[in-house]
Every structure is written in structure tokens, then in C-alpha cells.
Amino acid sequence: MAYTPATEELIRALQLLPGIGTRSATRMALYLLERDTDSARQLSHSLADALEKVHRCPSCRTLTELPVCPVCESTDRNTKLVCVVANDADRSAIEMSNRFTGRYFVLHGVLSPMDAVGPEQLGVFDLVDKVKAESIEEIMFVLDDQMESEATIYYITEQLKGLNVKCSRAMVAHLKNGSLDQAESRHLVSAIEHKREINIEQK
């Protein structure tokens, strides 16, 4: 063992972050421990604090510090329309466009068996229950056009078959890396205005 047990533990923990390998994790750990212990303490405090306060909204899975997120709490929103997004960054991008009046449902990912992400991890069955319980009339998907996203939309619409809910899709043009938080709001507005209905083949 090259470092102290606690250092090794920190290096292992940092490697849990996406895109961080052994070398980057070691560099970060040593930087925090050798060079900048104030920042390290700050990081440790912020992480503990965020873990304590932030949780998923029980209704839409958005990260929030309140018992229920402000959008779900608001009485001014269209409760029959739900926008399904892959993550909170996309949700907040749509919210900032000031064009969407319904509520959200955050998947926190798309189907990816090799990352151990299946329908349960995405809350798909919670979404189906929500559609039933709240008599939701329309689900609007705002996901990118990657294969995994297409497959996710297909999987969800299959689960929604026979529930008398309309499914639509808004495609945002000119996306960099597929992230909506870098999209210009006019492209988001245009995508929402030109959303297209998804034909679910009824069997």
C-alpha cells in the first residue's frame, strides 16, 4: 500500500465519480490532503450538508430541499401535463425558458443495462402510477435522440398503453453534447411549441 489507509479509502471513493480513474483520483486526493486542506474541509462540509438537505421530490423526483418541490407545490401549474426529462439540469433549462406550464418527472438517467440502470432506477413504474392516480392527460418527453433515450421513451410508452394518456415529444435543435442547459431558450421554446405526438400502436 502506497498511501495511508484513509488516503487509499479517499482515492477509492473519488473513483466512484463518473470519468475519474485511479490516476485522477490519486491526484485529487493528494491535492486536497497535502496542498489545500481548507478547500478539503469546505468540500467535506458542503457534501455532508447537501446530503443532509437535498432529496428527491416524492412526486416528481426533482432534487429539492423542501418536502415537495415548488413546481409540484404550486397551484398555478397545469397538473394534467407532465414533462419527462433525463436529469435536473434539463429540467431547470426547460423551467428557465418560461414556456412550460405543466409539471415534471425526472428520470435521473436513461435505460442502460451495462450501467445497471433499468426501469426501476428510472422510476418508470412510479410514473405509470402517477399517470393513473392523477389522471394525467399528456406526457411530453424532452430527451435527446441517442439510442438509449429512444429506447427509454419506447419502453415508457409501452407501459402507458391503454391508460388513455397522450404521449408527445419535443426535440430540441442545435444541442451541444445533448445537454439542454447549454441550449438557447428560443430553441427550447420552439421545441415545446412544435412537440409531436407519439403514436402508440395499440394492440
Place this chain on the structure above:
Amino acid sequence: MFRSSVTEGFLLFSRPFKEDDTLCELWTEKQGRVRCRISGNPPEPYRQFEIKLSNKAGLPAVSNFRYTQPVLIDSNAARLLGFYVNELLYRLLPAGYGDSSLFGRYISTLLYLNEGENIQPVLRFFEQGVLASLGMAVDYQQDANSLPVVAGQHYRFETGRGFVADAHGRYSGERIIAVNRQDYNLKGALSLARECQRRQIDELLGGGQPILSRQWLVNLIQTKGASEA
């Protein structure tokens, strides 16, 4: 380990890496499963490409990428079924182990899945190919004692060994013979192949997490009201 080679391949899965790169798991004809870093967007899934892989410390370097075929899957249902096929390769095959016959079977499996007919036999065909590549194919021709399977006899299935003659066994010789001929019209033949191959796959996973996408596909096929999963 290979030095540098040009090979045909497919993307199994990718995830973002640092700011602008992608960490890709490829399924290649010559090197089998290979993990590499590609700058920019990952290759399109289910589409064959040619790539040059050069060995260096850490991840292999990738160059001369070009698509060589049109995309093989364009239906939504087939995309999901393809997840299962990809997960089998990812979970079961060791990295760096090329098998061009399995590579060919992968291509024909994707083509069949895209047609949307006889999905179950196609998945069994692919599973058996993966098992064969690992020397673990279920032998439907001979029993565990290397005797031909007999129509009037009953058998039980033991993972790693095969069919064992057993008067109280769950499987009839007729069904085993039908699976060997890939004749799935005989009632129970398809579920026999599904059960035995699944047990064989689970054995290879050694008590690890089961193949995740299998469960979703069961759900999907049930909601579609199609035949047994």
C-alpha cells in the same frame, strides 16, 4: 495482447469521459470486447464500423474510424432487445477475446431482431452462440454421459454437465431433440431452451448480479401481450 490492428466492430455502450470524450466499450471481430476512449461522440449503436486499435499503456488508442454498413436496427422494440444481446456480451465475455463466428452471429441476430419475428428463438440462438464461445453451450444432442438423447426418456438438467437421464426429470427427450433441431413448434421446446440456457448463463455469472435487461424484456413482452418471454 495485440500491437495494432484494423478490425470491424460495434459499440456496446458508452459513457461521457472528462469534458468532451467518450469511454466506449466496443465489440470487435478480432479483439472481442475492447474498452477505449473516443474523442467526441460515440459511434452509432448497432452499426458496424472499421477501426484501428493501437496498443499503448492504459486504454488503446483509436484511429481511422469509419462506418462500413448501414445501421442494422431501426425499430424501437429491436433496440431494447438489442440491449439484452449487448449485455450478454458485456457481462459474459472476457475482454480482449475475439471470436469471428460469434461476431457474425451477432450481426445476424440484430438483423433478425429488427424483423420482429420469432424473437424468442433468435434470442436463444444468440445465447447459445455466446455459451458456445465460452465452451459452455448446452448440448441438446447428447446427454451428460455422451449418449444420444432418446425420445422416450426423461431428463433433468445440471448446469455445467448437461442432461442427465432421470425418470422424474422435468424435460422429455422429444423436446430436447426438438430444440436441437431448432424446431420450436413443439410445445414446451422454447421454454426448455430458455430455462436451461438461462441456468447456464447464471452459472457463468457465478452468483453475481443477473442479466438486468432480461427482466425488463419480460415486462415488455408481457405488456405487448406476446408469447412467453
